[in-house]
Amino acid sequence: MRIIQIFWLAGLGLLSPLGVKAADAVEIKLEFTTQSVVQGKYAPRHVMAVWVADAQTNYVKTLLRLGQKRQNKLHTWNQARGSDDRVDGVTGATVAEHQTHRVLWKGDNAEGKPVPAGQYFLVIEFTENNRQGPLAHVPVQIGGPAGQVTVSDVAGFKEIKATVSSAAGK
Structure with missing residues (x-):
């Protein structure tokens, strides 16, 4: 199975990381659709995690984890989070x-404190097998202009978009 990462899109200028000023309260809404890459053993059933990583790909926090029984098959998420079992969002x-x-x-971050200005990635991983599944990295910028970034469809994911706004302006 081919693992797709979209770091190179940002480096080529094909994606413009979006963000808001660091002093603003930030809201970043991520929306995406999963799709089978290879009909896995459990397909279409799958486990999934979404987490935040900084520009150096260091783990910041988990936003979503679905499927506790097979969460050990989310290899990249497990490696990134280490022993941090907190999910500061949705579990299911x-x-x-x-x-x-x-x-x-x-x-x-995982402690509930605002992150410093800079580039971050919303990382999405799922698997419908007992092995590594597809990954997508969505770049966002804290400390830049508000807006929306739409990422081209990649293996396992389609219709990926992140909307960055100031929560204070809502």
Whole structure:
């Protein structure tokens, strides 16, 4: 199975990381749809995690984890989070079918403190097998202009978009 990462898109200038000023309260809404890459052993059922990583790909916090029983098959997420079992967002059962997901990040770390200005990645991983599944990295900028970034469809994911706004302006 081919693992797709989209770091290179940002480096080529094909994606413009978006963000808001560091002093603002931040809301970043991520929306994406999962799809089968290879009909896995459990397909269409799958486990999934969404987390935040900084520009150096260091783990910041988990936003979503679905499927506790097979969460050990989310190899990249498990390696990134280490022993941090906190999920500062949504948890749930194994996903029964591929669908559209919506996740919210308020610009904070696992301790609930605001992150410093800079580039971050919203990382999405799922698997419908007992091995590594597809990954997507969505770049966002804390400390830049508000707006929306749409990422081209990649293996396992389609209709990926992140909307960055100031929560104070709502």
